[in-house]
Amino acid sequence: xxxxxxxxxxxxxxxxxxxxxxxxxxxxxxxxxxxxxxxxxxxxxxxxxxxxxxxxxxxxxxxxxxxxxxxxxxxxxxxxxxxxxxxxxxxxxxxxxxxxxxxxxxxxxxxxxxxxxxxxxxxxxxxxxxxx
Numbered sequence: 258x259x260x261x262x263x264x265x266x267x268x269x270x271x272x273x274x275x276x277x278x279x280x281x282x283x284x285x286x287x288x289x290x291x292x293x294x295x296x297x298x299x300x301x302x303x304x305x306x307x308x309x310x311x312x313x314x315x316x317x318x319x320x321x322x323x324x325x326x327x328x329x330x331x332x333x334x335x336x337x338x339x340x341x342x343x344x345x346x347x348x349x350x351x352x353x354x355x356x357x358x359x360x361x362x363x364x365x366x367x368x369x370x371x372x373x374x375x376x377x378x379x380x381x382x383x384x385x386x387x388x389x
Contacts (some may be wrong), residue, residue, distance in 0.1 A: 258348070278373060285377025289313065297384050306382045313378050321370045328366075329359050 289296070291314070300310050333354050340350045 274369075277369065280307065281370065282377055283374045285313075285374055288316070289378060289380050293384065296381060296387060301382055301386050307382050310378050313375055313381065317370065317374050321366065325363050325366055329363075373381075 296309050296313070300306075304312075336354075337352060340352055343374070344350050
């Protein structure tokens with residue numbers, strides 16, 4: 258029975274990773290496209306490419322941190338509820354939160370966000386300063 262739960266968890270993890278990849282990349286690219294004029298003006302006013310990317314990445318970092326904290330909180334609550342719901346009198350599950358798992362998932366999410374944001378903000382260095 259535990260093997261089935263492990264396989265379902267791995268499947269859901271892969272699906273969540275793919276969804277996060279496409280959604281985060283799409284949001285980052287839309288954000289860059291929407292702010293193209295503003296970013297070009299920043300470049301004209303003397304901001305370096307690195308400073309413009311930092312400006313873009315600030316919102317992504319804040320949003321990711323909020324998502325991580327909410328994910329841990331809601332996930333802990335939902336995990337407890339689901340475990341209480343599916344356990345039987347003869348098969349008890351561990352109900353304590355797995356803090357190491359939270360730390361690992363936080364690290365994976367942070368690295369994932371950094372990599373996707375780096376791909377999404379590549380367009381900043383190719384801005385034409387004459388388009389403002």
